[in-house]
Amino acid sequence: MSHTNAEITEGIRAKAAELLSSGEVAVFLGFIEGSIPMTLRPFVARRPEDAERFVWNSFCVMNLANYLPSLLKSLEPPRGLRDPVPAGPLPKVGVVATGCWSRNIVVQMQERQVDRKRLVILGVSSRGMVDRKKVMAMTGGREIFKVEEGEHTLKISGSDYGLEIDRWSVVRDNCKSCVHPDPVIFDYKIGPDSNRKADDRFAQIEVIEAMTVDERWAWFKNEIASCIRCYACRNACPLCYCPTCFVDDSRPQWVGKSIDPTDTALFHILRAFHCAGRCTDCGACESACPMGIKMRLFTKKLEKDVFELFGVEAGLDPLIQPPLVTYRPDDPQGFVIIKEKNKA
Amino acid sequence: MACREIASVDWEPRIVAFLCNWCSYAGADLAGVSRFQYPPSIRIIRVPCSGCISPNMILDALKAGADGVLVSGCHPGDCHYISGNLYARRRFALFKNFLEFIGIEPGRVNFSWVSASEGGQFADVVKEVTGLVKALGPQKRLVKGIGG
Numbered sequence: 001m002s003h004t005n006a007e008i009t010e011g012i013r014a015k016a017a018e019l020l021s022s023g024e025v026a027v028f029l030g031f032i033e034g035s036i037p038m039t040l041r042p043f044v045a046r047r048p049e050d051a052e053r054f055v056w057n058s059f060c061v062m063n064l065a066n067y068l069p070s071l072l073k074s075l076e077p078p079r080g081l082r083d084p085v086p087a088g089p090l091p092k093v094g095v096v097a098t099g100c101w102s103r104n105i106v107v108q109m110q111e112r113q114v115d116r117k118r119l120v121i122l123g124v125s126s127r128g129m130v131d132r133k134k135v136m137a138m139t140g141g142r143e144i145f146k147v148e149e150g151e152h153t154l155k156i157s158g159s160d161y162g163l164e165i166d167r168w169s170v171v172r173d174n175c176k177s178c179v180h181p182d183p184v185i186f187d188y189k190i191g192p193d194s195n196r197k198a199d200d201r202f203a204q205i206e207v208i209e210a211m212t213v214d215e216r217w218a219w220f221k222n223e224i225a226s227c228i229r230c231y232a233c234r235n236a237c238p239l240c241y242c243p244t245c246f247v248d249d250s251r252p253q254w255v256g257k258s259i260d261p262t263d264t265a266l267f268h269i270l271r272a273f274h275c276a277g278r279c280t281d282c283g284a285c286e287s288a289c290p291m292g293i294k295m296r297l298f299t300k301k302l303e304k305d306v307f308e309l310f311g312v313e314a315g316l317d318p319l320i321q322p323p324l325v326t327y328r329p330d331d332p333q334g335f336v337i338i339k340e341k342n343k344a
Numbered sequence: 345m346a347c348r349e350i351a352s353v354d355w356e357p358r359i360v361a362f363l364c365n366w367c368s369y370a371g372a373d374l375a376g377v378s379r380f381q382y383p384p385s386i387r388i389i390r391v392p393c394s395g396c397i398s399p400n401m402i403l404d405a406l407k408a409g410a411d412g413v414l415v416s417g418c419h420p421g422d423c424h425y426i427s428g429n430l431y432a433r434r435r436f437a438l439f440k441n442f443l444e445f446i447g448i449e450p451g452r453v454n455f456s457w458v459s460a461s462e463g464g465q466f467a468d469v470v471k472e473v474t475g476l477v478k479a480l481g482p483q484k485r486l487v488k489g490i491g492g
Contacts (some may be wrong), residue, residue: 002456128402131361148420150369207465208445213450216444217447218445218447219447220447222448256488260488263488265485266403266486269399269442270403272442276442302442305437305441305442306438307440309434309437323434324438325431326459327427327434331434332437333437335437335440335441337454337472339462339465339472
């Protein structure tokens, strides 16, 4: 394990144990080792001794903010829809947060899904997480038994081979174009600041924008062709918490439930659009996708437009409104058909 | 809409128009009573406000076989509900860009502001939208059953 990861792992374990034993938090949310290499699982520690199981490495790809609204609710005494909030402070949740996860927490605060007073955020600067699929592509289909992380390398080993690869070459695309690797809100900070800032933030989007309409349609169709409609992208997303999802509506049925290309296209268009102005490009959707669809590019395009048209980035300030629930009188409207007044 | 004509000389586009009750629908009404001529290509759906049009509804029209969509509301500042069209403007700016990004031709989905006194402008907008959609031909990319 690399020096930085070991330091952060120790820091998370110590802080989580301290918060749990002092009773400041009821539960602590982090990652523990999964059952197969390169797969970590989110874990809710309830006792101080559970904190020993927490780990930190480059495979913490899922977004912990996803679990917060339901976890907070599960700690409240059960109550009906119209019952008042119980008097007195409610139990708190401790959570680890990198740059994008902390921005998701800010979005959830803006949308009243979490209460900042009930969170204890342990900030960690992200070095960029590794894309499991990129590593697997490098082994030529051979099974991976073990992956050890060094400072700048990954040692992969299987039954009859060993491989050392450059860590940065398999880092996820969204981490490579990340401009906010440091947490924006936190109560405690572990490890050093990351001191990295991508300069080609929207380069991937500009490549697609430069294509013709027909090429873009071919790209889009091809990208979603393998979608099996498992909704893993939706379930991994910390922005998805509608009680009834638009794909489950039956009257009107906005999106059919088949894997007809049109239904799949509509699902991806609407899923991406629901994240407009809220997505922090954490990449959890893409990491969760079993078919390797790069659906992050759809939300990235919306992120770019929100930034360029309205000058807003999601999740930086808990006190402002998300861009699509507010407006300015001078918003751009170049796309609107405006006819000259008729000479009557 | 099961039986679809292929593009031919006398093919006329079918355009679903979502018109706001307070301005554009009245504008369309005025165009009618003023006897302004415009192409018979639009099917009007009257809605309370352009702010209530979600991308779901636009895509639903395209899915059902519409060749184009027009959403029209009050001019910014004139909304019956004070600011519905201003929210809509942000939403549509993003949505139109996004549709073009994934390869839906520019011109399929259109937006305009038409007030209740602008019958002539309404006719002009319909003429322009019909021209745009006609130039593109039948919409096939998002029609369920023949999509792609």
